[in-house]
Amino acid sequence: MTREAKTLIQIRGLANRFGKLVVHENLDLDIHQGEILGVVGGSGTGKSVLLNCIVGLQKPSAGQVQVLTEHLQHPHTIPQTLDLACPFGVLFQHGALFSSLTVQQNVALPLIEQASLERDDAEHLARLKLAMTGLPPEAALKYPAELSGGMIKRTALARALALDPEVLFLDEPTAGLDPVGAAAFDELILTLKNALGLTVFLVTHDLDTLYTACDRVAVLENKRVLVADRLPVVAAHDNAWIQSYFHGPRGRAARRAADSLENS
Amino acid sequence: MSLGSTTESQPGRIEQQASDVCISGDWTLLHYAKLKQVVAHAGEVPANTSINLQALGVLDTAGAALLVELLGTERLLRISDWAPDLPEARKALLETVAEALSEPLNPPTPPKAPVTDFLARVGAGTEDFWQQFTALLGFIGLTLEAFAATVFRPSRWRLAALAMHIKQTGVDTIPIIALLTFLVGAVVAFLGATVLGEFGAGIYTVNLVGFSFLREFGVVLAAIMLAGRTASAFAAHIGSMKANDELDAIRVLGLNPIELLVLPRVLAMVITLPILAFVGMIGGLLGGLMVCLLVLDISIAQYFAILHRDIPVHHLWVGLSKAPVFAFVIAVIGCLEGFKVTGSARSVGEHTTSSVVQSIFVVILLDAVAALFFMEMGW
Numbered sequence: 001m002t003r004e005a006k007t008l009i010q011i012r013g014l015a016n017r018f019g020k021l022v023v024h025e026n027l028d029l030d031i032h033q034g035e036i037l038g039v040v041g042g043s044g045t046g047k048s049v050l051l052n053c054i055v056g057l058q059k060p061s062a063g064q065v066q067v068l069t070e071h072l073q074h075p076h077t078i079p080q081t082l083d084l085a086c087p088f089g090v091l092f093q094h095g096a097l098f099s100s101l102t103v104q105q106n107v108a109l110p111l112i113e114q115a116s117l118e119r120d121d122a123e124h125l126a127r128l129k130l131a132m133t134g135l136p137p138e139a140a141l142k143y144p145a146e147l148s149g150g151m152i153k154r155t156a157l158a159r160a161l162a163l164d165p166e167v168l169f170l171d172e173p174t175a176g177l178d179p180v181g182a183a184a185f186d187e188l189i190l191t192l193k194n195a196l197g198l199t200v201f202l203v204t205h206d207l208d209t210l211y212t213a214c215d216r217v218a219v220l221e222n223k224r225v226l227v228a229d230r231l232p233v234v235a236a237h238d239n240a241w242i243q244s245y246f247h248g249p250r251g252r253a254a255r256r257a258a259d260s261l262e263n264s
Numbered sequence: 265m266s267l268g269s270t271t272e273s274q275p276g277r278i279e280q281q282a283s284d285v286c287i288s289g290d291w292t293l294l295h296y297a298k299l300k301q302v303v304a305h306a307g308e309v310p311a312n313t314s315i316n317l318q319a320l321g322v323l324d325t326a327g328a329a330l331l332v333e334l335l336g337t338e339r340l341l342r343i344s345d346w347a348p349d350l351p352e353a354r355k356a357l358l359e360t361v362a363e364a365l366s367e368p369l370n371p372p373t374p375p376k377a378p379v380t381d382f383l384a385r386v387g388a389g390t391e392d393f394w395q396q397f398t399a400l401l402g403f404i405g406l407t408l409e410a411f412a413a414t415v416f417r418p419s420r421w422r423l424a425a426l427a428m429h430i431k432q433t434g435v436d437t438i439p440i441i442a443l444l445t446f447l448v449g450a451v452v453a454f455l456g457a458t459v460l461g462e463f464g465a466g467i468y469t470v471n472l473v474g475f476s477f478l479r480e481f482g483v484v485l486a487a488i489m490l491a492g493r494t495a496s497a498f499a500a501h502i503g504s505m506k507a508n509d510e511l512d513a514i515r516v517l518g519l520n521p522i523e524l525l526v527l528p529r530v531l532a533m534v535i536t537l538p539i540l541a542f543v544g545m546i547g548g549l550l551g552g553l554m555v556c557l558l559v560l561d562i563s564i565a566q567y568f569a570i571l572h573r574d575i576p577v578h579h580l581w582v583g584l585s586k587a588p589v590f591a592f593v594i595a596v597i598g599c600l601e602g603f604k605v606t607g608s609a610r611s612v613g614e615h616t617t618s619s620v621v622q623s624i625f626v627v628i629l630l631d632a633v634a635a636l637f638f639m640e641m642g643w
Contacts, residue, residue, distance in 0.1 A: 100610040132360060137367070145606065164292075164325055191360070195353075
């Protein structure tokens with residue numbers, strides 16, 4: 001499928017400093033409409049800080065993050081009363097489910113508060129989202145403390161999708177899942193992305209996720225985006241960290257797996 | 265599709281045109297309530313009617329769910345057959361939603377039986393009370409065991425932790441206890457001055473303040489303050505550690521969480537509460553003194569002379585003797601509630617509350633029992 005890359009989110013000259021610690025300096029990045037952008041980088045390179053900056057949880061020290069609303073698929077469906085937070089859905093690393101609410105209430109909350117639905121309608125839609133993320137109906141009445149890691153991620157994904165966002169931010173979605181569960185989650189993200197026309201910003205360490213799901217990969221290194229391109233281009237970059245990341249033992253294994261998957 | 269150029273979103277419509285049904289407009293979350301009425305109004309669409317989706321505007325999952333309700337899952341799962349020229353993405357969305365809705369969505373709800381439910385709740389409550397009680401006794405036993413195991417081994421004394429807890433539970437609490445008991449002392453003296461003054465016995469206000477603070481109020485007020493301030497802190501701190509698996513980590517490292525966490529807290533409380541109770545007694549006596557000085561014209565010298573003459577020192581010992589017992593119970597309840605926390609933030613909140621309620625209740629209960637005992641003994 002060839003499509004002209006429309007930039008949806010444009011980051012220019014972004015800087016983040018915490019006292020003496022400089023996390024980002026003069027960082028530029030474009031997120032294209034309808035892509036899955038994988039963001040990788042060593043620990044402490046500020047992947048999560050970048051995510052927080054884009055969604056507005058963290059105010060950058062300098063630079064700007066611009067959402068080109070004219071490239072949203074349905075700009076005119078956003079009610080004027082809502083913030084721009086609305087076309088964004090965020091899946092936090094540990095789920096960040098509200099522990100005093102059931103699974104179904106967690107997903108229904110934004111529908112009730114932001115979309116002003118009746119509770120019954122909101123819970124019906126919440127159960128639909130839960131079914132779409134592959135949770136069994138019995139899970140709807142459980143509390144987050146009773147869920148397994150994979151179910152927590154799925155519930156958090158359902159909550160992130162509650163308001164039908166156009167851009168989905170995932171912070172290490174497969175961290176802490178077993179390989180089978182992680183693969184299933186990658187598959188789920190791909191399916192939902194195709195069905196809902198999502199743009200996905202995916203922070204990850206998981207090489208398998210990069211190979212199976214991502215259209216482009218951005219590498220954070222040395223306080224900026226070193227390279228953001230299709231995976232073979234990124235993997236061929238001669239930076240030392242990239243070399244050891246993609247061509248270390250784990251990288252080779254993941255690529256072999258991806259290749260054999262394509263050939264079969 | 266002229267919708268792209270308009271800025272206002274048009275809610276979806278269903279129109280009957282000759283033999284087919286035409287669905288148009290935006291089917292989105294924004295219009296959910298209105299669309300739901302439209303769907304309810306349209307009723308069920310017969311299986312053989314042909315559907316025209318060409319004029320469909322924006323569609324999201326909420327809208328798709330309503331379309332599935334309108335047209336049925338069967339038909340939408342076969343959407344590629346009857347609407348092949350629909351954009352791929354739209355077909356995928358409708359299929360995904362239809363697939364999700366083809367399974368029953370509602371979780372199974374257990375049948376309700378009011379009478380047996382009530383009995384079950386009473387039973388569960390009773391059992392829970394009994395378990396709490398035995399858990400408290402067991403925890404006291406564990407604490408005493410850990411104390412016995414370490415008391416003769418100075419190398420295992422955790423003096424730094426003990427000193428820190430003494431500072432937090434004791435030194436930091438002195439100002440608030442002094443102020444609180446000073447005010448209550450003044451209030452008691454006011455009551456005494458009012459009631460006793462009517463009988464011309466205003467001078468006995470001094471005795472009233474002295475008796476009540478030395479025997480009861482000094483220690484009880486200090487204990488209640490610590491129950492609110494410190495038991496809750498213990499429960500929340502240990503509870504958060506439990507939620508973060510830190511207690512398991514302590515056990516796995518071959519250490520004893522009781523010895524590490526509970527013992528320093530309990531000992532710190534046992535050391536500080538008597539001191540705080542003494543501060544409370546002094547505060548109360550000073551509050552009483554102020555009222556006697558200003559309202560009853562009793563001089564400072566006279567006030568202390570009456571105290572010295574009428575109130576034997578054993579009242580002080582009666583009051584102070586209760587302090588270590590209260591301290592032990594408050595600290596143990598606070599720590600135990602922390603240990604009972606399970607995972608969630610809500611659980612931390614529940615057990616923190618429970619620690620305060622339980623410890624205040626137990627302090628007052630024990631005080632009542634002790635008052636009876638001391639009275640019967642004539643002490």
